[in-house]
Amino acid sequence: MALSNTTILVVDDDKDILTAARYLLERHYKQVLTCAVPGEIPYLLQSGAPDLILLDMNFQPGASDGAQGLLWLERILQADPDAVVVMITAHSSLNVAVDAMKRGAVDYLAKPWDNQRLLATVSAALQLRSSRVETSRLRQSNRTLSQGQAPTIVGNSPALQEVLSLVSRAAPTDANVLILGENGTGKELIARELHRQSKRRDQVFIPVDMGSLAESLFESELFGHKKGAFTDAKESRVGYIEAAHGGTLFLDEVGNLPLHLQAKLLAVLEKREVLPVGATTPVPVDVRVVAATNMPYKQLSDPKLFRQDLLFRLNTVEIMLPPLRKRPVDLPAIARHFIGLYCHKYGKAPKTLGAEALDALTRYAWPGNIRELRHAIERAVILSQNDKLDIADFQFHNSAGADNAAPLAESAGDDADLNLDRLEYRAVTQALRRNRYVISNAAKDLGLTRAALYRRMEKHGI
Numbered sequence: 001m002a003l004s005n006t007t008i009l010v011v012d013d014d015k016d017i018l019t020a021a022r023y024l025l026e027r028h029y030k031q032v033l034t035c036a037v038p039g040e041i042p043y044l045l046q047s048g049a050p051d052l053i054l055l056d057m058n059f060q061p062g063a064s065d066g067a068q069g070l071l072w073l074e075r076i077l078q079a080d081p082d083a084v085v086v087m088i089t090a091h092s093s094l095n096v097a098v099d100a101m102k103r104g105a106v107d108y109l110a111k112p113w114d115n116q117r118l119l120a121t122v123s124a125a126l127q128l129r130s131s132r133v134e135t136s137r138l139r140q141s142n143r144t145l146s147q148g149q150a151p152t153i154v155g156n157s158p159a160l161q162e163v164l165s166l167v168s169r170a171a172p173t174d175a176n177v178l179i180l181g182e183n184g185t186g187k188e189l190i191a192r193e194l195h196r197q198s199k200r201r202d203q204v205f206i207p208v209d210m211g212s213l214a215e216s217l218f219e220s221e222l223f224g225h226k227k228g229a230f231t232d233a234k235e236s237r238v239g240y241i242e243a244a245h246g247g248t249l250f251l252d253e254v255g256n257l258p259l260h261l262q263a264k265l266l267a268v269l270e271k272r273e274v275l276p277v278g279a280t281t282p283v284p285v286d287v288r289v290v291a292a293t294n295m296p297y298k299q300l301s302d303p304k305l306f307r308q309d310l311l312f313r314l315n316t317v318e319i320m321l322p323p324l325r326k327r328p329v330d331l332p333a334i335a336r337h338f339i340g341l342y343c344h345k346y347g348k349a350p351k352t353l354g355a356e357a358l359d360a361l362t363r364y365a366w367p368g369n370i371r372e373l374r375h376a377i378e379r380a381v382i383l384s385q386n387d388k389l390d391i392a393d394f395q396f397h398n399s400a401g402a403d404n405a406a407p408l409a410e411s412a413g414d415d416a417d418l419n420l421d422r423l424e425y426r427a428v429t430q431a432l433r434r435n436r437y438v439i440s441n442a443a444k445d446l447g448l449t450r451a452a453l454y455r456r457m458e459k460h461g462i
Helices: 015-025 036-045 065-081 093-103 115-147 160-172 187-196 215-222 261-273 308-314 328-345 355-363 369-383 422-434 439-446 450-460
Strands: 003-011 027-036 054-057 086-090 107-111 177-180 205-209 248-252 288-293 317-320
Touching: 003 015, 015 027, 015 093, 015 115, 027 036, 027 187, 036 317, 054 065, 054 115, 054 450, 065 086, 086 093, 086 115, 160 187, 160 317, 177 187, 187 205, 187 288, 205 355, 215 261, 261 308, 328 355, 328 369, 369 422, 422 439, 422 450, 439 450
Parallel strands: 003 027, 003 054, 054 086, 086 107, 177 288, 177 317, 205 248, 248 288
Antiparallel strands: none
């Protein structure tokens, strides 16, 4: 069955080669174009960039130096730097084909080819094309974001200003940055601001939530894999590190990385190259790493939990984010920001925050920090029927306003409530608060894996 939206261009002066290639490839791909005269390549490119170009090295009888193939390779890449070109060559010209790969070709095929080898080469090249297109899309998205509104970082407290000062000094460099802080303090927001102020702002920003990856997939997701590297590897895949080439790689919850993979990440940072699972040749990478963790520094400094040589690599610059309870002066502005955001999102008339509600919000400890405040305000905006949000809209006890005020996870009648969703919600929120939102500890109390807890948090909007 032909693959949709896939176009392959075969350029060769031997019409028998063109016919053989077309008959074979048309069984698997939607459109196969052939060209016997290389001078027609610019017109074909203007008509629509093919996903893959198979390009002969020589177009004159007796020629074997590959000069014409290299010339047209250069012109193709000038017209489309993301073009994926596989060279076609005779066995006697393999050295020239290797030279072509140094100049930008992704692979080569020797004539006469084996059909299975041709199909495998084409499949791998198309996978690379897909990765390049996605990377280009991400670059454009990042470029658009950098030209538009900057990430919203709200507050004027001395603690926050110190953080922003560190960001402004570290961002223009390529130094690795380690962001420390409790869950919900805005670590990804700071990572994006580092990227926005960096020299890599027009390149990709790839966020990776290490806490949500199954341990068995860590290596494949980070480093990529080759087709056939393991049972389910039906096609080659570029890992997150390689996908971030030229840009910024944000490793969230890096403290969850198993020790044996910490050694491999350290090797990537030191050698600036990554070895996909099942591969024998490493791939050079140029990435700026920003890592984050909610792991307490005492645990992070324990060599039984985290490699100290990797820690030194990651925290060339270290940024500690203060919890929301340490910057109460910022809470009114943050609350008003989210009220405006969610009134707009849900088509609500503008709402204000009542004085008593603001007092209660300011004195609450917010163990889930800004993330918890955001969800509380989103719920209040959705359910409130007035133009002013008051205490009742935030599920506070009647005694709210004391320093230990807490949202109503339970009510007097909850003992008789057997609704499974509500029971699960209460169990998850209680475990998170008891463990101060340290995900690994809360998951252990609940008898869940970290990934399973993340899924339940997403389900309940926590």
